[in-house]
Amino acid sequence: MISKNDVKYIQTLFHKKTRDEERVFIAEGPKLVNELLTARITIKKIYALREWAEQQTKPDSITIVAEHELQKISALQTPNQVLAIAAQPDVMHEPNLTGNITLVLDGIQDPGNLGTIIRTADWFGIKQIVASNDTADKYNPKVVQASMGSLIRVSMWHKDIGEWLAQTTIKIYGAMLNGDNVFTANKISEGLLVIGNESKGIRADVLPFIRHSLSIPGRGGAESLNASVATGIILSHIV
Amino acid sequence: MISKNDVKYIQTLFHKKTRDEERVFIAEGPKLVNELLTARITIKKIYALREWAEQQTKPDSITIVAEHELQKISALQTPNQVLAIAAQPDVMHEPNLTGNITLVLDGIQDPGNLGTIIRTADWFGIKQIVASNDTADKYNPKVVQASMGSLIRVSMWHKDIGEWLAQTTIKIYGAMLNGDNVFTANKISEGLLVIGNESKGIRADVLPFIRHSLSIPGRGGAESLNASVATGIILSHIV
Known part of the structure; x- marks a missing residue:
């Protein structure tokens, strides 16, 4: 009772x-x-x-x-x-970028999408996610359920992405519509991978920091891919 | 009014x-x-x-x-x-399997997931989906919204998958947890790709028809990938 x-x-x-x-x-x-x-x-x-x-x-x-x-x-x-x-498990004050691939999420507001991205990151051994302040909260019940326990293994920080990227010196990759073909891209073991909102893309104050843009070649009629599907495809080709 | x-x-x-x-x-x-x-x-x-x-x-x-x-x-x-x-657009009585890759969905009950799969199929130029009778309906409003218009370009049939596969002679691939590494798999231009329910997998009466099982190698702790993410990753490697 x-x-x-x-x-x-x-x-x-x-x-x-x-x-x-x-x-x-x-x-x-x-x-x-x-x-x-x-x-x-x-x-x-x-x-x-x-x-x-x-x-x-x-x-x-x-x-x-x-x-x-x-x-x-x-x-x-x-x-x-x-x-x-x-x-809530304790999280380090700052992510450790050296020697790691860190996911950077820009405006992933849908909790189901965020949960699926956390789970996909976990699948590929990505342990850190830095998210914009308008990305859904990691502990939102829908995120927790969609992440299927992966949130225990993946740490997440909310930040002003534009400001934060300005201070980092590590390589910054971004998922874009007109970038280099991710199917033939080199594997990476360190860097940031920025994933934007699927209808708005990566926002204007974040774009200038992207040094290596990556695209998923398509041959059909769809205008875009779901953000979690795009994250999964890119990670499967570069990790 | x-x-x-x-x-x-x-x-x-x-x-x-x-x-x-x-x-x-x-x-x-x-x-x-x-x-x-x-x-x-x-x-x-x-x-x-x-x-x-x-x-x-x-x-x-x-x-x-x-x-x-x-x-x-x-x-x-x-x-x-x-x-x-x-x-509803008219759909041919039967899918045309020759020379095409056709997606076969086994028990994808979540409408959001089905919509995202339809959109992902469309991105990779897949025009046909055969789905089990317990897969969500293509015209369910949540599927329509998640497919973002891709449902216009992708035809879908509901069938008893087990019975239907017994009658086909085309190569049958399946997404499994213990299959061949999809990252090193050969590209295909014809065949069926069976995707199962993410918690239950491909059901017992469908499994015997899978001739080529494909897996997405992971290195983290997640037990499984979301069905639409798995579909996207596999298609990106074999299409």
């Missing part, structure tokens, strides 16, 4: 401000919660249906809820057995 | 059954509707805000609606100026 206060508290965590003050995030579903439990993530609280709780090693630490209670606190259309409140 | 009957009729078009009986689909937003207008698609009806209508060459054929009226008929969270009812 869940208290009214707990319901209220969880609902406040759908707002970035409260999440950041409390330094927590919400994760739902057996797959994701199990992944958090096996990773070095501090779980503050778990609310779950009895069936799920009884399969766990420490069922006593879990608050058992009924389906209609889970419905109240879940952000999913179809609540999925368990909801956990987890501590 | 929009009539009550029109509102009711449009709401019935959110159901696949009515869409198929009426052989129409709904498209929203200036970008998509403009693309339909320039393509050889029959537009049955357009409902739009005055600002949008006045920019068109035939404003008289457009039903002007107020914002609150557009809200009533729109499937978007934020209605976007214009909604059109368009005729």
